[in-house]
Amino acid sequence: MAIMTTRPTGGHDLIGTSSCPKQVMGKKSRTFQSIFPSFRYTIFLRGDILRKPYLMTVLIFLLLVIGVGGTVIYANSHPTENEQTSIRSILKKYERAAKNHDVNNMIKFSLDLSWPNQKQFEENLKKLNEDVLKFDTVALEKIETDLYKATVLVQTESLEETQMELPVLNLNGQWKIIVGQDIDDYEKLGDSPTSPTIKPAEFYKKIFS
Incomplete structure (x- = not known):
């Protein structure tokens, strides 16, 4: 040319x-x-x-360039969608671990406000002897950067089916389900669109860092 x-x-x-x-x-x-x-x-x-x-x-060559470019553009323009897919996968894995009392995977995918120290968390989980009958994700909502609210239906041997709102935190690049909130907090929910149980991301990062 x-x-x-x-x-x-x-x-x-x-x-x-x-x-x-x-x-x-x-x-x-x-x-x-x-x-x-x-x-x-x-x-x-x-x-x-x-x-x-x-x-x-x-x-x-042009088709390959357009295809790769389109994939990158789609991924960059749908960050929330990609995050939600990852978080829902973690919630599902945690559900399986909880129902099977798989302590290692429960620790892998969650943090507990009652026992911020991971060693104490593991020791207390091993002592628990209660079957989890239900842990169904109902909704997932982004609260802010690094923080989502997961609405789940939980039922155990000693707890009737209860709707809970659990924080899901991005800590050091990994999404963690935060459990250990006081059950009494959920009585405050009612029909309120805001949750008294969800604190800012920095609140949880200070506890678990």
Whole structure:
């Protein structure tokens, strides 16, 4: 491919002067309108460039670029959607761990306000001997950066089915379900759109950092 430059006299097509395709030195030429209304330029295409294998290669390359670019743009424009998918997955894993009394995974996916120290948390979890019958996620709402509110239905051997609102915190790049709130707090919920049980993200980070 060659792009001709403007010359004051003879011999070559002048950029910006030709408005229709011309044949120069046996090469096919096309004139294009640039982004500037008053400026046009002519590109001379060699015959081998027009061959189908070359065009197919260019087409495939452009499709790959558009596909990768579209994926990146979608991911960047839907951060909340991606976060919610990750959090819902963690809530599901925690549900399985709680029902199976899998202490290691319960610790992996949660933090407890009653025992901020992870060693104490593990020791007390091992002592608990109560079956979790239900832990169903009803809703998930973003409160602020690094903090979501998960509304769940919880039922155990000693607790009737109760709707709870649990903070889900991004701590050091990992989402953690925060448990250990006082059950009495949930009686304050009523029909209030705000939750007295959800504190700011910094409140939890100070406790668990």
